[in-house]
Amino acid sequence: MKLFCSLPSPFARKVRALAAEKNIALELIEVDVLDPASPVAALNPLRKVPCLVDDAGEAWFDSAVICEWLDAHPGPRLLPDEFAARMRVKRIEALADGLLDAAVLIRLENVWNGRTPEQRSAAWMDWQWLKVEGAIDELERHIGRRRFFEGEALTLADLSVACALDWIDFRLPNRPWRDKAPALAAWLADVSSTPSLASTAPAQPKA
Numbered sequence: 001m002k003l004f005c006s007l008p009s010p011f012a013r014k015v016r017a018l019a020a021e022k023n024i025a026l027e028l029i030e031v032d033v034l035d036p037a038s039p040v041a042a043l044n045p046l047r048k049v050p051c052l053v054d055d056a057g058e059a060w061f062d063s064a065v066i067c068e069w070l071d072a073h074p075g076p077r078l079l080p081d082e083f084a085a086r087m088r089v090k091r092i093e094a095l096a097d098g099l100l101d102a103a104v105l106i107r108l109e110n111v112w113n114g115r116t117p118e119q120r121s122a123a124w125m126d127w128q129w130l131k132v133e134g135a136i137d138e139l140e141r142h143i144g145r146r147r148f149f150e151g152e153a154l155t156l157a158d159l160s161v162a163c164a165l166d167w168i169d170f171r172l173p174n175r176p177w178r179d180k181a182p183a184l185a186a187w188l189a190d191v192s193s194t195p196s197l198a199s200t201a202p203a204q205p206k207a
């Protein structure tokens with residue numbers, strides 16, 4: 001199976017971490033999604049990564065769909081079978097993905113070369129950051145003293161939140177969040193040693 005991705009993409013990292021948990025080998029094909037000639041355009045009309053191409057050549061997106069698709073393969077389950085628990089995991093995943101959607105918009109506002117410096121809007125970025133902060137508040141309330149977001153074992157909820165928060169640290173280091181979310185910060189420090197997360201962590205920028 002081929003995963004079209006970029007290595008820093010937090011959505012792709014979520015898929016890679018889930019595949020690692022299940023011991024599924026993925027062939028990574030790195031692409032530049034902002035290049036109009038990216039091969040992803042022919043696979044995903046939304047021109048976004050991750051995009052998985054299965055062994056029959058069928059393309060799957062977005063990251064939530066890919067994760068569910070991979071989780072149906074043999075190996076430990078990252079999405080519980082029981083309906084209510086499964087939906088609670090997916091709700092946390094949606095919160096983490098939504099947080100990232102807003103955070104990615106902040107980054108693109110800063111780096112997309114279709115905008116001039118004068119066109120970049122600080123007000124727009126602050127509006128997006130409000131969403132990030134709202135999601136972080138909710139995640140902080142939810143995690144409390146728990147070890148996992150749902151149940152007694154690692155699920156897709158944990159992978160999603162860890163990938164989202166790490167990406168904020170990686171790409172938006174001037175937007176601190178830990179002071180307002182100490183439980184979440186402690187949880188992240190703990191969960192980050194999980195091998196599937198440690199082996200997929202974004203490379204830190206060189207000093």
Ligand SMILES: N[C@@H](CCC(=O)N[C@@H](CS)C(=O)NCC(=O)O)C(=O)O
Binds near residue numbers: 104
């Ligand atoms: N909802 C999508 C979001 C994917 C996404 O935003 N990917 C980014 C990279 S991190 C992307 O490909 N952006 C290109 C663009 O927006 O044009 C998912 O969960 O896979």
